[in-house]
Amino acid sequence: MSEFDFNELDHTELGLTDGQVLEMYRYMLLARKIDERMWLLNRAGKIPFVISCQGQEGIQVGAAFALDKSKDWLCPYYRDLGMVLVFGQTARDNMLAAFAKKDDPNSGGRQMPGHYGDRRYRILSGSSPVTTQVLHAVGIAYAGILEKKDHVVLTSCGEGSSNQGDWHEACNFAGVHNLPVIFMVENNKYAISVPLTKQVAGGDVSARAQGYGFPGVKVDGSNPLAVYKVVKEAAERARRGEGPTLIEAISYRLVPHSSDDDDRTYRTREEVEAARKYDSLIIFKRYLMEKGLLTEEKDQDLLAMVMHEVDEATEYAEKAPYPDPEDLYKHVYA
């Protein structure tokens, strides 16, 4: 479990306004509530599949806030709902994906939910085989060098996925050419049923950066400000032409791997309950209250607004049209 000291960081010292941190909190809440709604819809038999961000919102929102939404790029993974919301996607976009509807901006209903991709916001379309996107991020960074742009690319994956060969090749390539890439590993302790100890030799993903000659940082993923801080530093390094950074953000997956999983077969309820104490939503709420930026009442208002958004999105998406059968044959080639 993450044991970082939360109170060492203050948002104003990080250059974040009160408004911004409240906005961060709102995005975290929105991500959580969209996600929870999807589970309800799934259990009601309305959508076939959910894969969750729950437990990792602090990482995703903290990281996305540290980037420049007007020019930076994302190559995210399937849990990064919080990240794509900050970059511009809406509850409606995501509900359209969940219901596999024609207007899903990610894939027109072709991919499962969680397979983000949105040209409007420089979010490269992703697939299911894990870790392929990490190399795409390096390519986008290299294109930036060729085109003399100063964008930064953030790409993320799980700690299990970081063992894939592509991850090594990507880190090495980016290291050799000093490319503006942030390799984020969202370490939620499990890859489906396989725990960290059976997945990552040595147990320390961030230590792997040393082997590529660039910094590796471990950060408490339950603290969005801590994540914000390290991603900000990494983005600045990258933009200065100093190359990649590896960030391992520690978290915990609070729900089963996906709607097809039963996590009781491989972890105890006690362990999950214990992890809930480090839920970034709870921790960040406490922080905002301590700072006097949030009250229970204000929180309820925020929640109501968010729920309204989620309700509206659900309703809209449920009614929205499916693709036409003939759409099957489109977009194979130009």
Add this chain to the structure above:
Amino acid sequence: MSEFDFNELDHTELGLTDGQVLEMYRYMLLARKIDERMWLLNRAGKIPFVISCQGQEGIQVGAAFALDKSKDWLCPYYRDLGMVLVFGQTARDNMLAAFAKKDDPNSGGRQMPGHYGDRRYRILSGSSPVTTQVLHAVGIAYAGILEKKDHVVLTSCGEGSSNQGDWHEACNFAGVHNLPVIFMVENNKYAISVPLTKQVAGGDVSARAQGYGFPGVKVDGSNPLAVYKVVKEAAERARRGEGPTLIEAISYRLVPHSSDDDDRTYRTREEVEAARKYDSLIIFKRYLMEKGLLTEEKDQDLLAMVMHEVDEATEYAEKAPYPDPEDLYKHVYA
């Protein structure tokens, strides 16, 4: 260029007898002379292809001597002539391969020379795509655990090849399961034309071990005793059940990548000449002379014996029969 202090090591302190170090030297010489002969044969149009060990004999012979030839396994790469000789192959075996003859024990003339494989000596058959063998080594090590054997598996590749995804997956797998594998990277500074700086991010292969939670050692490959020492330690660790070790042995490729290469297009003659001073054969000869184990005369005798072996092997292999055309269809399935 490698700048390690040669004279810190003494073979008797390492537990090697005078006879053993002379034997090491003889193997290094034999490897070199077989290799040189192959170049002559190639330039004379008698064999289509050569890929060399020249410059890396110290690594190969030092490492092989540190293993238990009666039970340990090798998953070598195409330059490891010195290694397979110590394990049991002969000049004749290798000349049969060079001439692609039926009795080539590696492949019956099916593979290029340098593609070692010999059941008699527990040398697993290798292929051309680099780094695949590194995973096979992990599999043999795992089989040893299942079968309660105490063999150690040494697998090697070049520094360029160590960037392949398979290498990462192999190190991680072996690290997670604490397997008796020695990952040897023979860093000869180039991958064909691509120098270390453009190949290995950070420039330090051995540093990558930290990311897998096992030791990484850098060793002077021009000193077979230094290599012997670290491989011996790694083998003992492995046999004690303490898991893998990564060894980066620094050397230099003294000849072009292969008989198809022209290295003048990418490196200066001065650089190559400078590297020749660190040729393990020269250095080890000097060591043996300083220790009073070798004289110029004795060296000449040794050379004559080795040359006789090479001559005999060449003659034998040249006369040996090719496979029959119908052999093409054999051994696709059992």
Add this chain to the structure above:
Amino acid sequence: MPVISYIDAVTLALKEEMERDARVFILGEDVGVRGGVFRATAGLYEQFGEKRVLDTPLTESAIVGVAIGAAAYGMRPVAEIQFADFIMPAVNQIVSEAAKLRYRSNGAWNCPLVIRAPYGGGVHGALYHSQSVEKIFAGVPGLKIVMPSTPYDVKGLLKAAIRDEDPVLFFEHKRCYRLIKEEVPEEDYTIPIGKAEVKREGTDVTVISYGLTLHFALKAAEELAEEGISVHVLDLRTLIPLDKEAVIEAVAKTGKVLIIHEDNLTGGFAGEVAAVIAEEAFFELDAPIRRLCGPDVPAMPYSPPLEKEFMPSPEKIAKAIRELAEF
């Protein structure tokens, strides 16, 4: 004889082989404690322990590469690839290594490895959890490819695959897992790899298929029987080595052939079967050889209308058979 499902037949075959031969072990993602994401290895971790039912890191190339090393050593690894779609990172190890180890060593080494992978669609799996991948491997000498359609065949063929001296890709249609049930003997038996089986006798049109679409074909055949069209159905069961004799015999029965699979049309295995027929049974043919296959789009989408449009179905098959019958 107990009635068991297709996936239970997988589990049973694994269990029996592991009991029979201590060299058999399983490795893959989530195969241990979790018993597999489809539960194909359920109970095996408990029975055989974590060393013989090994949860590996999330690395397919390693799963296969490590298994190859162990197989060369003399073990009998059964590697699970969680979804056939995720076999791609292991293609180098499969094609360059497993398939060629025996050949390149002139027979000195071999690779008795089984790679199991659930494939196929119609399960809301979307693009990357629905693919048929046999075409990628069906031209790689050194590999065998088994794709059973029934629980009985699953048990017998998986056992044969594990006992085989060469690498076998064993593809299991995930829609069949719980859908298809039948009586399966409790005793040990194997079915030879490389033998097709006539699953229904007929005289008007020959259908050649395997996997889920085989069942669709049988369903279509049943309906068409009522219309007076008699359909002969051959289940390939093994793609490589292809049972050419059985194919030619089946063609000779009717002179009209429809080859069906869920994999894309172009470059799919139906092309190979058609080519064999066009070369070796040409004079038996009374009509052009027809293929009914997945369309040439990259994969099956998630959205229900698109998935439906992609999937072969008894209706689409019946229509194609009718056309051929009328030819």
Add this chain to the structure above:
Amino acid sequence: MPVISYIDAVTLALKEEMERDARVFILGEDVGVRGGVFRATAGLYEQFGEKRVLDTPLTESAIVGVAIGAAAYGMRPVAEIQFADFIMPAVNQIVSEAAKLRYRSNGAWNCPLVIRAPYGGGVHGALYHSQSVEKIFAGVPGLKIVMPSTPYDVKGLLKAAIRDEDPVLFFEHKRCYRLIKEEVPEEDYTIPIGKAEVKREGTDVTVISYGLTLHFALKAAEELAEEGISVHVLDLRTLIPLDKEAVIEAVAKTGKVLIIHEDNLTGGFAGEVAAVIAEEAFFELDAPIRRLCGPDVPAMPYSPPLEKEFMPSPEKIAKAIRELAEF
């Protein structure tokens, strides 16, 4: 018009495209300072600098994966895989990513990427420097596959590939590199991807091929002309998309078809061509469709008698044509 070799046509096309479009860049192993191990990129590093002619680490999945990212961004990467045999580690990136990017994003993204790779044997390259790998990709919708046989076609097709909005695998037969020479215009031209070409008109037997074996077929045709057998030779040039019209037209010319490639017989692309003919040109056929292909062994061995036994040759082809002609 200058006479240039097949490989010079590669270099020329790359050079002209890089001059024309600043978004075009090359990446691969040894493509920079060394100018490629076959010298296909000779001079380009000097002309365009190290950023646009990038020596990558020895990692094929990265070469392709990085190129995909750059292509999605809007660049026009041309990735070199040093030998086609070494494309295997990149299969996941090619099949799961490049081929599916447009489709999975509902057309929002695309991947204008060219992957060049020297393939084929008869060069003492042994098992892993002689393979034909087209069969692995020839059933993957979203990919185009171009396999030219002449310098003129190389230049025009490589330029078309670079300008294409979708991923193109461009396979160059390494034996053709310095063997095949002809006049090639100095000016800019492209040849449409997906169009086959009749390389010789004839009336008795139709040969369909591509790459090196196309030249063997032409040589055989010349010899057979003296025996009074008139051979029609179609060069596919592009495998995917297949020029079905041209295939059917070529079949109709003679009614007897021989399909030739160096890739293994089973699962090879000849099967697809045969299946198309057996379905769509069935009534044009006067004889069984014949395939003359590499045998079903894992790859071409090093030893000369074995390599010779593997390789198609004008003699083997002439024999097969004679048999068909006499049919």
